[in-house]
Amino acid sequence: MPIATTPTSVPVVVDEDKCIADKGCRVCIDVCPLDVLWINEATGKAHMRYDECWYCMPCEKDCPTDAVTVNIPYLLR
Amino acid sequence: MNSAPEIPVIDMDVLVIGGGTAGPMAAVTAKERNPRLRVMLLEKANVKRSGAICMGMDGLNNAIIPGHATPEDYVKEITIANDGIVNQKALLAYAQRSFSMIEQLDGWGVHFQKDATGAYDVKKVHHLGTYVLPMPEGHNVKKILYRRLRRARVTVENRYQATRLLRDDEGRIAGAMAVGTRTAEPVVIRAKAVVLTTGAAGRLGLPSSGYLFGTYENPANCGDGHAMAYHAGAELTGLECFQINPLLKDYNGPACAYVTGPLGGFTANANGQRFIECDYWSGQMMMEFYRELEGGSGPVFLKLDHLAEETISEIETVLHSNERPSRGRFHEGRHTDYRKRMVEMHISEIGFCSGHSASGIWIDEHARTTVPGLYSAGDTASVPHNYMLGAFVYGQIAGEEAAAFVETRSEPELDRAFIETEAARVLAPLARDDGITPYQMEYKIRRLVNDYLQPPKVTRKMEIGLQRFREIREDLPLLYARDPHELLRAIETETILDCAEMAARASLFREESRWGLYHYRVDFPEQNDAEWFVHAQLAKDDDGRMVCFKRPVESYVLALDAEEKSAYRHLSVKQAANA
Numbered sequence: 001m002p003i004a005t006t007p008t009s010v011p012v013v014v015d016e017d018k019c020i021a022d023k024g025c026r027v028c029i030d031v032c033p034l035d036v037l038w039i040n041e042a043t044g045k046a047h048m049r050y051d052e053c054w055y056c057m058p059c060e061k062d063c064p065t066d067a068v069t070v071n072i073p074y075l076l077r
Numbered sequence: 078m079n080s081a082p083e084i085p086v087i088d089m090d091v092l093v094i095g096g097g098t099a100g101p102m103a104a105v106t107a108k109e110r111n112p113r114l115r116v117m118l119l120e121k122a123n124v125k126r127s128g129a130i131c132m133g134m135d136g137l138n139n140a141i142i143p144g145h146a147t148p149e150d151y152v153k154e155i156t157i158a159n160d161g162i163v164n165q166k167a168l169l170a171y172a173q174r175s176f177s178m179i180e181q182l183d184g185w186g187v188h189f190q191k192d193a194t195g196a197y198d199v200k201k202v203h204h205l206g207t208y209v210l211p212m213p214e215g216h217n218v219k220k221i222l223y224r225r226l227r228r229a230r231v232t233v234e235n236r237y238q239a240t241r242l243l244r245d246d247e248g249r250i251a252g253a254m255a256v257g258t259r260t261a262e263p264v265v266i267r268a269k270a271v272v273l274t275t276g277a278a279g280r281l282g283l284p285s286s287g288y289l290f291g292t293y294e295n296p297a298n299c300g301d302g303h304a305m306a307y308h309a310g311a312e313l314t315g316l317e318c319f320q321i322n323p324l325l326k327d328y329n330g331p332a333c334a335y336v337t338g339p340l341g342g343f344t345a346n347a348n349g350q351r352f353i354e355c356d357y358w359s360g361q362m363m364m365e366f367y368r369e370l371e372g373g374s375g376p377v378f379l380k381l382d383h384l385a386e387e388t389i390s391e392i393e394t395v396l397h398s399n400e401r402p403s404r405g406r407f408h409e410g411r412h413t414d415y416r417k418r419m420v421e422m423h424i425s426e427i428g429f430c431s432g433h434s435a436s437g438i439w440i441d442e443h444a445r446t447t448v449p450g451l452y453s454a455g456d457t458a459s460v461p462h463n464y465m466l467g468a469f470v471y472g473q474i475a476g477e478e479a480a481a482f483v484e485t486r487s488e489p490e491l492d493r494a495f496i497e498t499e500a501a502r503v504l505a506p507l508a509r510d511d512g513i514t515p516y517q518m519e520y521k522i523r524r525l526v527n528d529y530l531q532p533p534k535v536t537r538k539m540e541i542g543l544q545r546f547r548e549i550r551e552d553l554p555l556l557y558a559r560d561p562h563e564l565l566r567a568i569e570t571e572t573i574l575d576c577a578e579m580a581a582r583a584s585l586f587r588e589e590s591r592w593g594l595y596h597y598r599v600d601f602p603e604q605n606d607a608e609w610f611v612h613a614q615l616a617k618d619d620d621g622r623m624v625c626f627k628r629p630v631e632s633y634v635l636a637l638d639a640e641e642k643s644a645y646r647h648l649s650v651k652q653a654a655n656a
Contacts, residue, residue, distance in 0.1 A: 002511050003557070031126040033297045034290065035236065035258060035562060050562060052290045055403040058126040072407050075288040076327045 011055060011071045012037065012048040018067035019045040028059035028068050084263050084500055086491070089117045089232070090483045091476075092253060092268035094239045095302065096120030097128015097295075098465055099455030099472035100274035101222040101231075106476025107272075108229040114480060116231050117266060119255060121565070122297050123235040125223050128276055129295050129432070129456065130465060133216035135336055135399040137189070138202070138464040140210035141175035145199045148172030150206045152635050157645050158204070158359045159435050159461045160591050160604065162315070162612060165634045167460045170442035174470045179210070182469065185221050188214040200339035204355040204644055209335050213395050216402075218465075237264070238565055239301060241499050242271060242309040242451065243491065250309070250450030251489035254499050256568070261507055261561035263500045269486040270450045270479040273438060274472060275302030277320065277456040278576045280569070282426025282531060283523040284329050289516065291329050293322055293425040294456075299569045300576040302438060302457040303429060307575060307623075311446045312439040312614045314459045314628070316583035317596045319532065320430040322358060323366050325379070326423035330401035332379045340388050345380035345419060346372075354648050358433055360593030361645045367424060367532075367594050378419035389415050424594075426523075427531055429576065432468070434595055435461035439614065439628075444475035447616075450486070452479050505556075506567040512557030515566035519573055522549055526577050532597045534584050543581045549574060578623060579615055586625035587613045 014028075014037075021029075022044030029037045029046055036050040037059060046068075053073055060068045071077075093104045096118050104118040120127050141151045151172045156163050179197070183189060190198040190211040201207040226233060236258045243251040243265070252267040279294020290296040307313060323344065325332050334344060334356035346352050346369050353365045370377050381389060392415065397405035413420055429436040437459040444452045454471035455463070463471065506512070529542025553571060558564040589605035590598050611627040618624045 001513065001555070003514065003559075030123050030235075033122040033127055033131055033295055035122065035565070052296070052566075054290055054292070054296055055406075056126075056131055056295070057402050058131055061132075061402075062126070070403055070406070072328070072403060072410055073286075073288055073291060076286045076291050076329070076407070077410050 008051040009074055010048040010051045011053045011073045012059060013069045013071065014046050015067045016043060016045045018065045020065055021046045025064065027062050027064060031058040031062050084265055084496060086265045086267055088115065088488070089266055089268040090114040091116045091270050091272065091479045092266050093118045093272040093274060094253060095128070095274035095276060096124035096233070097274065097276050097455065098130055099468035099475070100272070101226050102469050102472030103272045103274060103454060103476035103479070104231040105225045105229045106473045107480040108231050110477055110480040114483065117234060118226065118231050119234050119237050119239055119266065121236065121238045121258060124226065124233055126219060127297065129298065130218055130400070131295060132402055133218050133399045134212055134465050135215055135333065135395050136212050137179070137210040137466050138335055139175065139208050139462065139466055140179055140197070140199060141172050141208065142179070142197050142199050142210065143176060145207045148175070149635055151208065153637060153641060154203055154206050155462050156633070156637060157641055160360070161610060161642070162435070162591070162630060163461055164441070164631055166442040166631065167440065169634055170474065171460060171463065171467050171470050174473070175466060178466060178470050178473065185225060187218055187221055188212060202335050202338050203357045204648070209339065211336065216399050238568055239305060240503050240568060242305050243495065244309060244448070245489045248310070248449065249489065250448055251491060254496060256503050256564070257561065258565045259561050261504065261564050263503060265491065265496055267489060267491060269483040269489060270452065272475045272479055273302040273306060273451065273453040273457055274455045275457045277428050277430035277432065278303050279428045279430065280573055281428045281523065281576050281580060282526050283520070284426050285423060286327050286329065289520060293324060293329055294428060294430065298456070300429065300572050302453065303579065304572040304575040306438040306446060306451070306453065307579065307617055309448055309451065310617055311448045311451060312616045313437065313579065314439040314612050314614050315435040315437070316429060316579050316615055317587045317613060318360070318435045318592050319427040319580070319595045320434045320436065321363050321427055321532070321594055322425040322433060323363065323377070323422055324425050325404065326421045328404055328407040329425060330404050332420070332422050333396055336395055337379065337381060337392055340392060341384050342379060342381045342392065344422065345378050346374040347376065347378070348374055349380055349419065352650050354650055359645055360434070360595035361648050362593065363424065363595065364593035364597065365649050370424065377422045379422055380419045381415040382418055386416070427526065427580070429580070430456045431459055431461055432456040432464050433462065434592070435459065443478050444471050445478065450482060503568060506558040507564050509557045512555040513552060514557060515563060515570045518549065518552065518556060519566070519570045522546070522570070522574050522577050526580070530577070530580050530584065532594050533599045534597060536585065536600050539581050539585050543578065546574060546578050546581065582623055582625055583613055583615050
């Protein structure tokens, strides 16, 4: 069966001006229990690649530059 | 035909699967007992922030502190709260170590609330005894555990999903297979003993929000240990005693009566009236909650708006910095202020979790499962109402027992044919070009769990549920993953399907009602002690079929009198005669 992609608005937002993933930082990517934060190949910055969030906040709390904001997923808001 | 690349084999003495709460304690304990042992802690996420307490914990729910409670009081209270179906020896083993574990954690730097004299500031939340110890600064538990793992030199492997346990030709444990969640590369970890500490099966029911990952439990905890233990032939128990919790509606995190209760907050109906005597989570309490939720005075709310400003500030500080800190943000988005109005509550989706109820992999007071060399602890093992402190205590017991067991054992033989079959099963979704995505299949399973298994339980509905699960099993060869991350979700989907089938079969087996809402069977509405004062076990038989059978409740170590037995039956608030 062929596959289609349904877009969703994701809850975790990374401020690309503050994010230092391009300098090798992987803190938010490492601590996410669901492994949904990845490097955006185009920018070298972290981003939420899969909409699978427990809004648990280690990514935001542990980010050394305060670049990450965890919003409540829209379906729950 | 290309021959598959050789699957690497790593040799260990003790393999601990699951790096949340019980797992790090088991690994550290085994290594401290015998520093020569090779001990690996395997984690599907990262041990720095994994499991139910990734953001810490706001209190102990079962602290047995001299001067406030005794181990004997506690064993009796949990026996009553669990309608008598308990292995008291296993409860007592926890209770006797409860205080020494608090002291150990205190020594490690975990902060517990103390009064002006430096004594533990314990609060009453349970129906009978006093067991709740607040941890307003409990946000650093995981950091402390991580330090202990490094200090003990435990080998940590993050981002590996264990898929099946391995056994030798005598049926003893021989290790596990795992797959890298970012590489999709399979690996064999040969081990003389395995400790399963994979947490709850929390992705079983679908939350009312419909968001797959908006579960009560950390959604990484999807029943991996339950499914692996089942396929390895271990007994599971009490799977019909579902976990159902009272929560903040939609946010689906705990309303935290344990935090707010001692400060004057309580669960109320739409009229702002208290309707339960005791906010301690039990099946009986959940039944009262469910009735009020569905009744004319519903829905149910957390009431704090009568409290003083400083009390509310204190509550906010604790609740918005520990365990589920995003709840402050959730309230903000809806302009909810604890000072001004009550907060709507709801009930959670169903799950398996011994931390709050009683379901899990059967273990005895030595953390032993029914498979030699396989141990379990924490939310995935069967000791009821165990919570975080029980996970630490049983993690410690499992670590000690596993360390002793491996001394007597030589390197296990590996079953190569099984390993190749398992690698093929796990990797199959990646080899396909199209098919059904894990998200669709998971959604469908969990929606059916809600439709057919969520209490009130009805026989015919559960039978239809089983039929639908069988049909989904026929779809498994269509499961399709585009990358290693989607493969992780595909593996989890099969685990969730196994757990759904277990939940249905265990619920159909026990033909009575027990534990309030947790196992409320409409067509068998009464508790039937004559036939069902037993543990209901579930296992895979020699022909690979899922079977249920009774296991007698062992004679109590501490007998209950008649009045104690019924204490949890009277939780609804008595209306005054002139009301």
